[in-house]
Amino acid sequence: MIFQDRFKDKVAIVTGAAQGIGKGVAERLAKEGAKVILVDRADIVLQVTEELKTEGFDALAIQADLETFAGFEKVVAETLKAYQKIDILINNVGGTIWAKPFQHYKEDEIIKEINRSLFPTLWGCQSVLQPMIDNKGGVIINVSSIATRSINRVPYAAAKGGVNAITASLAFEQAANNIRVVAIATGGTEAPARIIPRNEKPMSAEEKIWYQEIVDQTRESTLQKKYGQIEDQVNAILFAASDEAKYITGVTIPVSGGDLG
Template sequence: MRLQDKVAIVTGSASGIGRGIALAMAKEGAHVAIVDVNEEKGKATFAEINQFAEGLLFIKDISIKENIEEIVTEVVKKFGKLDILVNNAHVSKQAPFMETTLEHFDLSFGTGFYPTFHFMQASYPELKKTHGKVINFASGAGIDGQVTQTSYAAAKEAIRAISRVAANEWGPDGINVNLISPIALTPGVEQWRDNAPELYDAMINKLPLRRLGDPEQDIGRTAVFLASSDSDYITGQTIMVDGGSIKLR
């Protein structure tokens, strides 16, 4: 129970990586606030985490700043504190570089970068009180410059940039800010695997560990580590949980 009685907010936690993190943290004793726009899947995940620790459910659009402030306020009102912030939610559309539009950037920054920034600002006063942990999300799309990912890569690298700034500014307050760059077998990837098995196998064969990460056991357990006292001397880092796909230097 490495997160016994800790209080966490996990965005985009109705399914996929967010759900895996929420479950991993709840199983370690954390009170998790599920934040998503998908009501059906959000309720299902909420029911799962409540088997392990009491949580909260917010079906809200976090591209709206006022919703973010309300979520933080309600979490602190319910549990009296905030220890962990996980900014996982992000939506984007792929397009070749020359076909990328301002609308693509608006979507990617509006659902990923700006909510991350606003959640960090809204949560800072509470995280300062608890010497809390912030876990943001990077991507190989930005680090490696993957094709057709212009708007997504830009937003993810912007998130990495502000995370490093916050790590430097908030370190004296006892707040750790780190990032996870994952590759995981999410429902969307499973669908792609079923539709394009040859492309999927080719991707797997390029990974040193020859498999995709499990949202809970691989990505979620890494998030638990970064949220726990075991990571107290780690900040400003991008942790590659990608089967060895990218080796940072």
């Protein structure tokens, strides 16, 4: 359901906006009145943004590597140049690259998982704080995961545990500045095949077995025994970012069919 003008005149940055949940969030924000900055390092973010602009929505594409502080500083600078303020940040970048028992991870793989699923959120939160303070408030939504209690993805779990900790601590620290910080812990979510996969190498036969174990465990851990839809995550993220949730901050909300992670 689209709420007309729920985000009218709000300036919202959405990271990982080229596909999946991020794309869904960016599209809905635009349709509900926001000026949307779609951020991704993939070229397809340009196409997604052009489609929104063709429909008459106010959208800006920025390509950046959000695993670096400089990448996020670029996003903030270009957003302020275009719109002079930042009201909302949706930290959506992240996702499991490998799926296997922890003893099979290599050192560089662990580092890449943390860089992918923790640092973009950390840099994002830090980069938007001063603009939000100058703007007398703002909302940060961190997309987390119930995989903090899962199998075959310990480094990813560690990263998302960090996201939850950032959410709680930053909300405590910034409440006096009228900045809310909320995490949405996504459960298993059905989505179209990624146009650009997180892992460029095809899975081996053994890795396919390990990945299927994640799928089976995720379904079994939910009360509803099924995956959700992208729309389920988008609905929760937009609610948390809206004024309807103005008395909610510092918490991680599971959207996972009853799996608390």
